[in-house]
Amino acid sequence: MKKPGEVFADASVYDPGIEAIVPRYDELHDTILNAPPHDRDEPVSVLELGAGTGELTTKLLTRFPESEVLAVDHSDRMLEQAERKLATFGDRVALESGAFPDDYPRADGEYDLVVSSLAVHHLDEAGKRDLFDDIYDSLAPGGWFINGDVIRFDAPHLETLSGDMIENWVRSKGWEESEFMDEWEASDDYDDPSTLTDQLVWLRESGFEAVTSIWQYYNFAVYGGGKSE
Template sequence: MSTGWLDDDTALFVRYGDAFVPRRTEQFDIVCDLLAELPRPSVVELGCGDGRLTERLLGRLHHTRVTAVDTSAEMLALARARLAGFTGRVILHRAGMEEDTALAGGPHGAIVTSLAVHHLDDRDKKALYRHIHGALAPGGVFVMADLVAPVGPAPLALALARWDAEVRAADPAATVPFESARWNTFRFPDPVDRPSGVGEHLNWLARAGFRDVDVCWLYAGHAVFHARRPGRLEEGT
């Protein structure tokens, strides 16, 4: 299972994630809104981390069951503790999102992910989108919140500055660790972060066979995408 994510990243992200991710709750709510009408309760979450989005999904969408997948044993242990109140509605599974087992048990009503796909290179992102398309039921949706690469110097400077400003506004105490960990990848490019442009994602998703491919939210180099497998989603497990 390949991941550039490190245990040091886990400790910092778990402590400061609410500040490090611009408008994190708003992003999670957009993801939930895009799944609100789902008649098929089976959801897979890729790169679930410590289960913050999982918790939001299970809390807001009462009929859903989530299989939450991550490579990190440490993150999954934190998620297990966080999600203890949702017994019977959540399964935690250790796997890389590129592995076949990550999407086993389908077809699924929805596949979601937050801040994980940008760790893959472009070739693996394209392969993942094809794999996700094949694992969804007809009419099922893929919703992704993730870091995206601004295109050109002016959009890059804007995203970089807005990201810094959002961290300062969310929690002034997070500013020092954000700076010292060089977390703003637009200011400090890092091989662990491989964000692609919005246009590339839209193109790859369309070429994988998705319809209704769109960006539903975008701010400070972070975006929420929607894509739907053609067909009509039937009620099911």
């Protein structure tokens, strides 16, 4: 049985598959990597929630060569892929099996940066608000949370527009549309995206400062905020 985030039964096809589902996937990742205030050469303690196959993890460890990353995911299939992909980084990365907000983050104030990509939208409103509270508590003073994720529009016609855009994107990548969209829609049972506006409000209510949306393309957005010094 699939878990949230396991869009494909075979995790080995997740990387090419997600690029066919998520328009401007690399651009979304680049925004997450560019948004933190940290210099590239400073040691950064990072917690990644919903690390999947370790694609963003790889980019984080490369972008911040003095960083250490704790990468968390609840899918053993994904973590097996991530372990192979991240082996070259040695003890700079640790992989943990766990869910959020139940298992991670822990309120220890030790992380300079918490990131997530295409994972938080699996939580309902209460889950997101609990997660934002926990992330805030897990950050060191001056730390930041950056999330790249699916969002929901209040306007039905914009939801339709976004769905059409994704189907066109899938076709442009040369995938068989009907088979691919069946796989994609099968994962919708676990999806509960919230509006961007609501999530920015919830971040402020959790205590974050400088809360902002950084990037958006239709129903995909990168947003976050920081903890005061």
